Every structure is written in C-alpha cells, then in structure tokens.
Amino acid sequence: MALVLTDEQTMLRDTTRSFLGKNAPISHLRQLRDSRDPIGFSQPLWKEFADNGWAGILVPENHGGLGLGYVEAGVVMEELGHTLTPSPFFASAVVAATAISRAGSDAQKSAYLRKIAAGDLIATLAIDESPKHRPANSAMSAKRSAGGFILEGSKSYVVDGHVADLFVVAGRTAGSASDTKGITLFLVDSKAKGVRAERTSTVDSHNAARIAFDKTPVAADHVLGEIDNGWKPLDGTLNAGRAALASEMLGAGDEAFGRTVNYLKERKQFGKLIGEFQALQHRAAALYCELEVTRSAVLKALQTLDESFDGAGPIVAVAKAKAGQSATLAAQEGIQMHGGIGMTDEFDIGFFLKRVRVCQELFGDANFQADRIARLSRY
Amino acid sequence: MSDLEAFRKETRAWLEANCPPEMRKPSRGEEDTCWGGRKWKFQSDAQRLWMQRMGERGWTVPEWPREYGGGGLSRDEAKILREEMRKLGCRSPLDSFGIWMLGPALLKYGHEEQKREHLPKIARGEIRWCQGYSEPGSGSDLASLQTRAEDKGDHYIVNGSKIWTSYADKADWIFCLVRTDPKAPKHEGISFVLFDMESPGVSTAPITLISGSSPFCQTFFEDVLVPKSNLVGSLNKGWDVAKFLLTHERDMIGGMGTNSGGESRSLGQIATESVGLDNGVLADTNLRGQIAALEIDAWAFRLTMDRVGDLVKTGKINPAASSLLKYYGTELNKRRMELVMAAGGFDALEWDGEHSHEGRNARAWLRSKANSIEGGTSEVQLNIIAKRLLNLPGV
Structure with a gap:
C-alpha cells in the first residue's frame, strides 16, 4: 500500500483539524488547567466529537461505529497532538475499543462498544x-x-x-x-x-x-x-495505543516545529532575522528531516495494524521510538530557539515539551521500544 | 489475469531462462559490479551475457523510451521487474553514471540527435561516462568553477582541471560543466558539454583515498576540442542541467544509507560473535542500545525512501526532498559503519588477507566518510532544505 493518505483520510484530517482549531486550540487546555477543571476535559466538546462519529472510528459498524481503521484513528490522534486537546479519545476510543472489539465476547461487545462510540461511556x-x-x-x-x-x-x-x-x-x-x-x-x-x-x-x-x-x-x-x-490481546491493545501515541507525538512535534520555524522568520537580533543564522538553519533543517522520517514510520505502523494486526509489533516499536525521539527534539529545540520567551508559562511552546514527555512514558519510551527491537533480532 | 499479472509471469519466465546462474549469486559489491564501456573487461562470460541480454531488451534502463534503447516500461511494470529480479537474486546487469545521472538529464534537456546518439550506448553498456563537476578550487561552491570553454566558431576549446571525477581513468566519455561566459554572474555563465575522454589534451591521474582505493581522479584538459553539437541545453544555462542531475546523484548516494558495504551479517550478528550474549542480550549493553537505535532509524529511513517514491507518483513533492534523502541516508551510513567497526573489534581492523576479505569492513568504513561530502556535503543539503523546504530567510 502506498505510504500516503487516501483522499478520504486526507478529508478526515482536514475536518478534524478545522474542528479542533476552532473549538479546542491550546487556550482550551490552558483554561482547563487554570480552572482546575474537575473533569479534565470538556464534556460538551467530547459529545460533539462523538456526534461527528470520531469516537467510533475503531468500533465496527454493527456496534454503532464507523468501522474504520488505525490510519484514521492515527489521523485524529495527530491532530489532537497539534492542539494538545485533552479528550478520552486515546483511552476510550482507541485503547479500550481495541481491547473489547478484539478480545470481547458478543455480549461484552454489545454491552460496551455502542456506548464507547457514542461517547456515553469512558473506558x-x-x-x-x-x-x-x-x-x-x-x-x-x-x-x-x-x-x-x-x-x-x-x-x-x-x-x-x-x-x-x-x-x-x-x-x-x-x-x-x-x-x-x-x-x-x-x-x-x-x-x-x-x-x-x-x-x-x-x-x-x-x-x-x-x-x-x-x-x-x-x-x-x-x-x-x-x-x-490475556497477554496476546493485551500486547495487541498496547501496540494499537503505541501507534496512536506515536501519531500524537508526531502531531505535537510537527506543531512545535512549525511554530519555531515561524518564530525564526519573525524574531530579529543583531539587526537580522534569526532565521538567517546558519547555526539555527541547520538545526531546523535536521529536525525537519527527523520529523519526515518519523512520519514514514508512523504511517507504516498504522497501515500495518490495519493489514496484519498481529504482525505489527516491530514496526509499531520503530514508530513509537522514532516519534518519541523526534518529538522530544522538536520540543526541546522549540524552547531553545524561542529563547527566553520560550521559558514563560504565558507562551504556548512549553505545553508541547510537557505533553511529549508524558507520551514518551505511556506504553513504553524509546528505550523500551529499542529493547523490543533488539530482542526480536535476538541480540 | 490483469495485464500486470501477465507481465509478472512473462518477466519471471524470461529472467529464469536468461539470467545465468552465476549472476544469481549475491553480489560482493564493488568487485562484482558491471560498469560496461569500451575498456571494460568482463569478470566472466556470464557477466557479459547477462549485460547483453538485458541491454537488448532495454531492461538495463527499464523506464527509458524504447526508441532510445530503453525498455519502455511503465513505473508499475518496472517495479515488477525489480521485484522479480530480487526474488530470483539477479544481480544488476549494468551500473553506470550514464544510467543514473546523464541519461535522465539527456532525456530532459538533450536534443533529438544527442538522445539517439548517446542513450542506446548507455543502455547497452557500450560507453561508460564520468562526471566533470568539482574543481580543485570549487567544491561546495561548485558554481565558482573555472574550467573555460572558448567559442571558436563551430567548436569550443576547453582548458582547466576537474577533480573527484569518479573512474575518469576507466570512462569513455565525460559530461562536464564549463564556463562559457566569464563576465556573467557565476550561475549564469556555465554550460553543460559532452566529450570523448580520448580527445587529444585529456589526461587523468588517480587519487588514492584513506580507504586505499582510487575511485576518483583528477582530470586535466589542455586545448581540448569539443564540437558545438555536444552542448546540452542552452548556452550559459548549464547550471539548470547541473542542478537537475545533482538531484539524481543525491538520490543515488542517499540510497547508500541502506547499503551494507558487502558485509552480509547484521550488526546484531557481528556484535554477538564478538562480545557474546549474556542472558540472551548482548553483553555490551551500550553497544546494544546504539545498534537498536541505528536499526530503528534505518528502518524508518527505508520507509521514507518508499514514501518519497509514492509522493513522486502523486506529484506532491518538492524536488528538494532529494536533499533530505541524501543528508539522512549518508549520515546514517556513516553511523552504521562506525558500529560495524565497534561491533567487529580487532577483526574489523585487518587491512589485507582472506580472514577480513581484504579488509572489507575497514575499507568500507573509511570509504563511507566520503558519502556526506560527495554530491554536495551534508551542510550544503541542510542549506538547501532550510532555503527551499523551510523557506528560511538567507543570503
């Protein structure tokens, strides 16, 4: 399968992007944080998200979902990474939905999947x-x-x-x-x-x-x-979650990078745009390469989950490791290249560093994934 | 059966009938490569037969048009041919700068007569080409080149010197950047010409590298006569041809990121043999982590080559993407070769003799250092990415 999004997947990306950009930009996360929101995400927004069908991407159609695949779930995760929107999508619509739809009895599927797809139950x-x-x-x-x-x-x-x-x-x-x-x-x-x-x-x-x-x-x-x-369904479920987290990190890394490149084109020091300095140009260019290479691995991991779920472990490990490294680098370089303002809470770039650190740990960091690769190759 | 399935079946049958068994043994790299040309000495009858049979069919250059000696295959058919060759273990019948670099440039910029004259000879392995780009004073700043071509009516007279001309001593013809207008701004006074290396006034001197081999030469031109019909593209517009051709060279060198340099064992295997396992994992845990990290990057990079290929098909790609592949692939290969040395230990230090396959790993390690210099340094690639892909401001 070609390593590019289909027209339908591109359309899903564009719709999710415009929905999140309009309803849940970084200021949304900031507001939840500052108000110490007891729920931790916006329930009306999540309801709307579910009404658009997105909570049911991985739920089969006969259980009220869209019956789509991991590429589509990854597309949504990547967009959530751009806006850092807190939502139960990862935990409930990706991880739990995978576990129940792959390992559940008919009765269990009937009891939970429709509610997960509707956003009425968080698992x-x-x-x-x-x-x-x-x-x-x-x-x-x-x-x-x-x-x-x-x-x-x-x-x-x-x-x-x-x-x-x-x-x-x-x-x-x-x-x-x-x-x-x-x-x-x-x-x-x-x-x-x-x-x-x-x-x-x-x-x-x-x-x-x-x-x-x-x-x-x-x-x-x-x-x-x-x-x-339980290991086999657990491992499969974790792999689905890892690929989803890799997508989120790719989105977050891409966003931090894009914001940083824009800053390089605005900020002046020594009478010049700082983006004219080769020391920064080369670091930005090298980071761009890392993110593009990561994108290939992430898309392949998602496609492999859709095509041969049980054989996806190795490529998922590659994607999670690579996304963890690249997004971490993007967030770190983002702070450094923004200089002093990047250290302020008022400025958004720090949110990416924080979120990527969490995504690294969840379901195994880059070292954990590298160990899996080494074990699979018997060294 | 679809047309493509039928094509696959026919192709497999033809390859089975025509690829000599010796040409299905794994290539040992450089020493088994067939370069063709007037001076070429075939390693075996099998090598000659294989090149000739594939050349007659145009399958040395499967996607070139048939009228220029190519196979006239579609992209999908060419992919099937590559897949079937891989399945049977067929070696590449012919490798050359004519195929990788000059051919695509001639197809785009050459006039009809040039295409008819040169492309079929490239396809059949009759003429071997070398590239005259860098000069002793013009490396990364290639456009500052000084080799002159003076207009003498129906011909040019070329004077100057080129360096890092790969295999100039073995090549039959050269494609060469020359200055035709010394007064114009540096990018606007360059032309792209072709000439025979046997022309009076051409001489070459090999350069020995740190790896002990001499793939490169310095090449000297003293009053070399070049007919005007050998100008490719427009006069003083050679830089356009050069840039186009460089993207092909970068793709070729970038692909080296997945090259093993003739070593068939994986890094994990080499390290297992040298430091051993402890409870099923490499006894040197630092080395283990470095190897795994490299394998992760290498896997993601191979997928990136696939993805760039897929994007080319959709037309949604910036040509500067070849700089990404060149930069990443060559840096990756250098990292890999450092790990081959670290994993191999004392064994990898041997320079001669059968035990080390004539110092294969040490020599490949040293050779790899040139990957991020030749065809535009890593720093030049990063400049291109910063400028053309990120649109960063610059001088």
Missing part, C-alpha cells in the same frame, strides 16, 4: 504498576472466588482513570511477575466494590489516576478473552 486500560511501563511485570492479584475473581492491588498512571466508567484491568491469575503467561484481562465497573480512583495531577495537565482495587469482586463473565491468556 480505559489499567496496566502499569511501577514508574516505568513494564506490562509483563503485572503482579496485581486476581484470585478465584465462588462467582469469579477477587482483584487486589493498584494500578498507576491510568489515563482518564478518575472519570472512567469502565476499566480494562490486567491481573495475574497464574505465574509470577515477568511471565507473559498467567495474565488475565478483566472488565471492571468503576462503581464496583472496593474500586477507588485518586486523580494524579500531572505535568501535561492531562488526565491520569491511581486506581486501587480493594478486594474487588469481578464476575466470571467479565473476564475479557481467556483466563491466563
């Missing part, structure tokens, strides 16, 4: 337990009980955790930490007994939470996929 993945993303190390206890399982333990950095209605939780039903065998996925209602969410205030002013499960009972029919064999 999210609760996976991490340590400061670095190490999914195979999930140790949270899931003990068998009369009617199903009892969950005990806690999860950290659960995106949109304090506003979620439903958690996809990875628990350990066999084996020990670092075994991929013995992990089971559970669908847990946020109102279930013993579930406590503590919102985490984060550097990027986007949502995250610590979720504690205190002897939370989960019925047997709320197991997502097979008992002890």
Whole structure:
C-alpha cells in the first residue's frame, strides 16, 4: 500500500483539524488547567466529537461505529497532538475499543462498544504498576472466588482513570511477575466494590489516576478473552495505543516545529532575522528531516495494524521510538530557539515539551521500544 | 489475469531462462559490479551475457523510451521487474553514471540527435561516462568553477582541471560543466558539454583515498576540442542541467544509507560473535542500545525512501526532498559503519588477507566518510532544505 493518505483520510484530517482549531486550540487546555477543571476535559466538546462519529472510528459498524481503521484513528490522534486537546479519545476510543472489539465476547461487545462510540461511556486500560511501563511485570492479584475473581492491588498512571466508567484491568491469575503467561484481562465497573480512583495531577495537565482495587469482586463473565491468556490481546491493545501515541507525538512535534520555524522568520537580533543564522538553519533543517522520517514510520505502523494486526509489533516499536525521539527534539529545540520567551508559562511552546514527555512514558519510551527491537533480532 | 499479472509471469519466465546462474549469486559489491564501456573487461562470460541480454531488451534502463534503447516500461511494470529480479537474486546487469545521472538529464534537456546518439550506448553498456563537476578550487561552491570553454566558431576549446571525477581513468566519455561566459554572474555563465575522454589534451591521474582505493581522479584538459553539437541545453544555462542531475546523484548516494558495504551479517550478528550474549542480550549493553537505535532509524529511513517514491507518483513533492534523502541516508551510513567497526573489534581492523576479505569492513568504513561530502556535503543539503523546504530567510 502506498505510504500516503487516501483522499478520504486526507478529508478526515482536514475536518478534524478545522474542528479542533476552532473549538479546542491550546487556550482550551490552558483554561482547563487554570480552572482546575474537575473533569479534565470538556464534556460538551467530547459529545460533539462523538456526534461527528470520531469516537467510533475503531468500533465496527454493527456496534454503532464507523468501522474504520488505525490510519484514521492515527489521523485524529495527530491532530489532537497539534492542539494538545485533552479528550478520552486515546483511552476510550482507541485503547479500550481495541481491547473489547478484539478480545470481547458478543455480549461484552454489545454491552460496551455502542456506548464507547457514542461517547456515553469512558473506558480505559489499567496496566502499569511501577514508574516505568513494564506490562509483563503485572503482579496485581486476581484470585478465584465462588462467582469469579477477587482483584487486589493498584494500578498507576491510568489515563482518564478518575472519570472512567469502565476499566480494562490486567491481573495475574497464574505465574509470577515477568511471565507473559498467567495474565488475565478483566472488565471492571468503576462503581464496583472496593474500586477507588485518586486523580494524579500531572505535568501535561492531562488526565491520569491511581486506581486501587480493594478486594474487588469481578464476575466470571467479565473476564475479557481467556483466563491466563490475556497477554496476546493485551500486547495487541498496547501496540494499537503505541501507534496512536506515536501519531500524537508526531502531531505535537510537527506543531512545535512549525511554530519555531515561524518564530525564526519573525524574531530579529543583531539587526537580522534569526532565521538567517546558519547555526539555527541547520538545526531546523535536521529536525525537519527527523520529523519526515518519523512520519514514514508512523504511517507504516498504522497501515500495518490495519493489514496484519498481529504482525505489527516491530514496526509499531520503530514508530513509537522514532516519534518519541523526534518529538522530544522538536520540543526541546522549540524552547531553545524561542529563547527566553520560550521559558514563560504565558507562551504556548512549553505545553508541547510537557505533553511529549508524558507520551514518551505511556506504553513504553524509546528505550523500551529499542529493547523490543533488539530482542526480536535476538541480540 | 490483469495485464500486470501477465507481465509478472512473462518477466519471471524470461529472467529464469536468461539470467545465468552465476549472476544469481549475491553480489560482493564493488568487485562484482558491471560498469560496461569500451575498456571494460568482463569478470566472466556470464557477466557479459547477462549485460547483453538485458541491454537488448532495454531492461538495463527499464523506464527509458524504447526508441532510445530503453525498455519502455511503465513505473508499475518496472517495479515488477525489480521485484522479480530480487526474488530470483539477479544481480544488476549494468551500473553506470550514464544510467543514473546523464541519461535522465539527456532525456530532459538533450536534443533529438544527442538522445539517439548517446542513450542506446548507455543502455547497452557500450560507453561508460564520468562526471566533470568539482574543481580543485570549487567544491561546495561548485558554481565558482573555472574550467573555460572558448567559442571558436563551430567548436569550443576547453582548458582547466576537474577533480573527484569518479573512474575518469576507466570512462569513455565525460559530461562536464564549463564556463562559457566569464563576465556573467557565476550561475549564469556555465554550460553543460559532452566529450570523448580520448580527445587529444585529456589526461587523468588517480587519487588514492584513506580507504586505499582510487575511485576518483583528477582530470586535466589542455586545448581540448569539443564540437558545438555536444552542448546540452542552452548556452550559459548549464547550471539548470547541473542542478537537475545533482538531484539524481543525491538520490543515488542517499540510497547508500541502506547499503551494507558487502558485509552480509547484521550488526546484531557481528556484535554477538564478538562480545557474546549474556542472558540472551548482548553483553555490551551500550553497544546494544546504539545498534537498536541505528536499526530503528534505518528502518524508518527505508520507509521514507518508499514514501518519497509514492509522493513522486502523486506529484506532491518538492524536488528538494532529494536533499533530505541524501543528508539522512549518508549520515546514517556513516553511523552504521562506525558500529560495524565497534561491533567487529580487532577483526574489523585487518587491512589485507582472506580472514577480513581484504579488509572489507575497514575499507568500507573509511570509504563511507566520503558519502556526506560527495554530491554536495551534508551542510550544503541542510542549506538547501532550510532555503527551499523551510523557506528560511538567507543570503
């Protein structure tokens, strides 16, 4: 498949771009932050987003979605990266929708997917337990009980955790930490007994939470996929999330870069536009190359998820690693080339640095992805 | 069956019947490359047969028009041909600067007689070309070149010297930038001419590189007579031809980013052999991280070459994109070769002998340093990107 967007995908990009540009530019994030908004995103905006069909991009048509693919989801994520708009799109419409539509029973799909697509239910993945993303190390206890399982333990950095209605939780039903065998996925209602969410205030002013499960009972029919064999759907779901985050970072990096290049064409020092200085020209040009190379990897990763989902792991790792590096560089260079004003809270460029730092950590940073590549090549 | 599927089937059958078995063994790189030309000594009958058979069919230059010795294939057909050749392991039948650089320039700027005269000989491997661009005083500032071509009525008289002329001592003809108007601004007094390297007054002297090999020469012109019919494009408009041709050269050199320099083992394999594994991962964890980072960039770069190719098809691409490929590909290749050396350790330091394949890795490492200099330095590429793709202000 050609590594270019189709006409339909380009149209989706343009519509999302104009919608977000009009309704949720960076000032929107700033306003949510400054007002310490208890929800952390705009519910009316999310409703409108869903009404446009975008929350259902990955939901099959028979469950009320658009039945589109990861390229389309990535297009939307990239635009969200340009505006840094907080929304449940990533957690609910990409990650949770992937987990449920790929691993769920018919009853589970019917119960949740239509609501996710409509934006009426927010679902999210609760996976991490340590400061670095190490999914195979999930140790949270899931003990068998009369009617199903009892969950005990806690999860950290659960995106949109304090506003979620439903958690996809990875628990350990066999084996020990670092075994991929013995992990089971559970669908847990946020109102279930013993579930406590503590919102985490984060550097990027986007949502995250610590979720504690205190002897939370989960019925047997709320197991997502097979008992002890949750790794495969979990890994696939994480890959979908990684590609989506790579898209978001590409958008954020591109935006920070574009703003920086514009600044180079406006700011004068020593009686010249600073963009005339070769020291800055070369750094801008090298950064441009990094972002273009990243774009190729990200698009290929999204296309591969659509064409052969289970084989997408390696290219997704490449895309997430490359996007993490390039977007970080774009944000860092953005601050440096803006000089003093880039350090002020009043100016927007710092928001990109903050958000990219979070996207790097989520679902594994560039080092984590590089390790996966090395392992796959057996060195 | 669609036309393309039928074409694929026919192509595979023809290749199977016509590509000699020896030409299906992996190429060892430079030493197995067929360059053609009047002075060429074929490595084997198989090499000669393969070049001739492909040349007769026009498949040495599959997308050139048939009337100029090409295969007349569409882009999709040419892609199928490349894919089928790769599947069978067929070597390239012929490589040359005529194919990569002069041919595309002649197709765009040459007049009918020039196309009919020169293109079929390139396609059939009969004439080998070299490029006369850089001069001792004109490297990155190529447009400052001083080699003069004086108007003598029906011909020019060329005097001056070129440097870094690849394989000038083995080439039959040269395409050359000369100054035809010394009074005009530097970009506007340059013309693009062709002449036979056997013309009286042409001499060459090879230059030995740090890698020990001599792919380049300095070339001297003393009162060389060049017929006016050998001017390509308009008088004093040679810079346009030069720029067009440079983008082709950049694509060619940029493609080296994925080149292994004849080493068939991956970096991971080389490092595993030299430092060993510890619990399934390389015992040198720093080296491991560097290799993985390189492989990630290399993969993303290969995809970028594909994507640029796809964008070319849609027409939505700035020609300066070739500077991106040249810059990134060559810097990547230098990084790769540094890692080949680091992974290889003492083994990679050997200069001669069978154990090291005549110092293959050390020589390839040293040769790679030229990648980001030849065809426009990395710094020149960044200038072009800053100016033409980012529209940054400048001098």
